[in-house]
Amino acid sequence: MLSNRLAVYRAEKEWTQQELANRVNVSRQTIVNIEKNKYTPSVVLAYKIAHAFNVEITNVFIYKEEE
Structure with a gap:
Protein backbone atom coordinates (compact mmCIF):
# COMPACT_ATOMS: atom_id res chain seq x y z
CA MET A 1 0.00 0.00 0.00
CA LEU A 2 1.22 3.47 -0.85
CA SER A 3 0.51 6.25 1.63
CA ASN A 4 1.68 9.82 1.49
CA ARG A 5 2.49 12.95 3.43
CA LEU A 6 1.14 15.45 0.89
CA ALA A 7 -1.05 17.29 3.38
CA VAL A 8 1.87 17.64 5.79
CA TYR A 9 4.20 19.08 3.16
CA ARG A 10 1.45 21.36 1.80
CA ALA A 11 0.83 22.70 5.31
CA GLU A 12 4.54 23.37 5.80
CA LYS A 13 4.61 25.36 2.53
CA GLU A 14 1.18 26.90 3.25
CA TRP A 15 0.00 25.76 -0.20
CA THR A 16 -3.57 24.95 -1.09
CA GLN A 17 -4.39 21.81 -3.02
CA GLN A 18 -4.90 24.03 -6.07
CA GLU A 19 -1.47 25.62 -5.69
CA LEU A 20 0.20 22.21 -5.59
CA ALA A 21 -1.89 21.04 -8.53
CA ASN A 22 -0.78 24.06 -10.55
CA ARG A 23 2.88 23.42 -9.71
CA VAL A 24 2.73 19.81 -10.95
CA ASN A 25 0.26 20.46 -13.78
CA VAL A 26 -2.67 18.30 -12.63
CA SER A 27 -6.20 19.04 -11.44
CA PHE A 61 5.38 8.63 -0.49
CA ILE A 62 5.65 5.63 1.82
CA TYR A 63 5.26 2.07 0.58
CA LYS A 64 4.14 -0.62 3.00
CA GLU A 65 3.48 -4.19 1.99
CA GLU A 66 -0.02 -5.36 2.80
CA GLU A 67 -0.16 -8.16 5.32
Missing part, protein backbone atom coordinates in the same frame (compact mmCIF):
# COMPACT_ATOMS: atom_id res chain seq x y z
CA ARG A 28 -6.99 19.86 -7.83
CA GLN A 29 -9.14 16.73 -7.77
CA THR A 30 -6.07 14.62 -8.56
CA ILE A 31 -4.31 16.06 -5.50
CA VAL A 32 -7.42 15.45 -3.38
CA ASN A 33 -7.56 11.80 -4.47
CA ILE A 34 -3.84 11.24 -3.89
CA GLU A 35 -4.10 12.72 -0.39
CA LYS A 36 -7.06 10.45 0.39
CA ASN A 37 -5.16 7.42 -0.96
CA LYS A 38 -7.89 6.93 -3.57
CA TYR A 39 -5.44 7.40 -6.44
CA THR A 40 -1.88 6.17 -6.86
CA PRO A 41 0.14 8.65 -8.90
CA SER A 42 2.41 7.61 -11.72
CA VAL A 43 6.10 7.49 -10.91
CA VAL A 44 6.61 10.66 -12.96
CA LEU A 45 3.90 12.53 -11.07
CA ALA A 46 5.22 11.30 -7.73
CA TYR A 47 8.66 12.66 -8.65
CA LYS A 48 7.15 15.98 -9.77
CA ILE A 49 5.36 16.30 -6.43
CA ALA A 50 8.52 15.50 -4.47
CA HIS A 51 10.48 17.95 -6.62
CA ALA A 52 7.89 20.67 -5.94
CA PHE A 53 8.52 20.21 -2.22
CA ASN A 54 12.28 19.94 -2.83
CA VAL A 55 12.50 16.59 -1.02
CA GLU A 56 13.19 12.97 -1.92
CA ILE A 57 10.26 10.96 -3.23
CA THR A 58 10.50 8.59 -0.25
CA ASN A 59 9.85 11.53 2.10
CA VAL A 60 6.48 12.13 0.48
Whole structure:
Protein backbone atom coordinates (compact mmCIF):
# COMPACT_ATOMS: atom_id res chain seq x y z
CA MET A 1 0.00 0.00 0.00
CA LEU A 2 1.22 3.47 -0.85
CA SER A 3 0.51 6.25 1.63
CA ASN A 4 1.68 9.82 1.49
CA ARG A 5 2.49 12.95 3.43
CA LEU A 6 1.14 15.45 0.89
CA ALA A 7 -1.05 17.29 3.38
CA VAL A 8 1.87 17.64 5.79
CA TYR A 9 4.20 19.08 3.16
CA ARG A 10 1.45 21.36 1.80
CA ALA A 11 0.83 22.70 5.31
CA GLU A 12 4.54 23.37 5.80
CA LYS A 13 4.61 25.36 2.53
CA GLU A 14 1.18 26.90 3.25
CA TRP A 15 0.00 25.76 -0.20
CA THR A 16 -3.57 24.95 -1.09
CA GLN A 17 -4.39 21.81 -3.02
CA GLN A 18 -4.90 24.03 -6.07
CA GLU A 19 -1.47 25.62 -5.69
CA LEU A 20 0.20 22.21 -5.59
CA ALA A 21 -1.89 21.04 -8.53
CA ASN A 22 -0.78 24.06 -10.55
CA ARG A 23 2.88 23.42 -9.71
CA VAL A 24 2.73 19.81 -10.95
CA ASN A 25 0.26 20.46 -13.78
CA VAL A 26 -2.67 18.30 -12.63
CA SER A 27 -6.20 19.04 -11.44
CA ARG A 28 -6.99 19.86 -7.83
CA GLN A 29 -9.14 16.73 -7.77
CA THR A 30 -6.07 14.62 -8.56
CA ILE A 31 -4.31 16.06 -5.50
CA VAL A 32 -7.42 15.45 -3.38
CA ASN A 33 -7.56 11.80 -4.47
CA ILE A 34 -3.84 11.24 -3.89
CA GLU A 35 -4.10 12.72 -0.39
CA LYS A 36 -7.06 10.45 0.39
CA ASN A 37 -5.16 7.42 -0.96
CA LYS A 38 -7.89 6.93 -3.57
CA TYR A 39 -5.44 7.40 -6.44
CA THR A 40 -1.88 6.17 -6.86
CA PRO A 41 0.14 8.65 -8.90
CA SER A 42 2.41 7.61 -11.72
CA VAL A 43 6.10 7.49 -10.91
CA VAL A 44 6.61 10.66 -12.96
CA LEU A 45 3.90 12.53 -11.07
CA ALA A 46 5.22 11.30 -7.73
CA TYR A 47 8.66 12.66 -8.65
CA LYS A 48 7.15 15.98 -9.77
CA ILE A 49 5.36 16.30 -6.43
CA ALA A 50 8.52 15.50 -4.47
CA HIS A 51 10.48 17.95 -6.62
CA ALA A 52 7.89 20.67 -5.94
CA PHE A 53 8.52 20.21 -2.22
CA ASN A 54 12.28 19.94 -2.83
CA VAL A 55 12.50 16.59 -1.02
CA GLU A 56 13.19 12.97 -1.92
CA ILE A 57 10.26 10.96 -3.23
CA THR A 58 10.50 8.59 -0.25
CA ASN A 59 9.85 11.53 2.10
CA VAL A 60 6.48 12.13 0.48
CA PHE A 61 5.38 8.63 -0.49
CA ILE A 62 5.65 5.63 1.82
CA TYR A 63 5.26 2.07 0.58
CA LYS A 64 4.14 -0.62 3.00
CA GLU A 65 3.48 -4.19 1.99
CA GLU A 66 -0.02 -5.36 2.80
CA GLU A 67 -0.16 -8.16 5.32
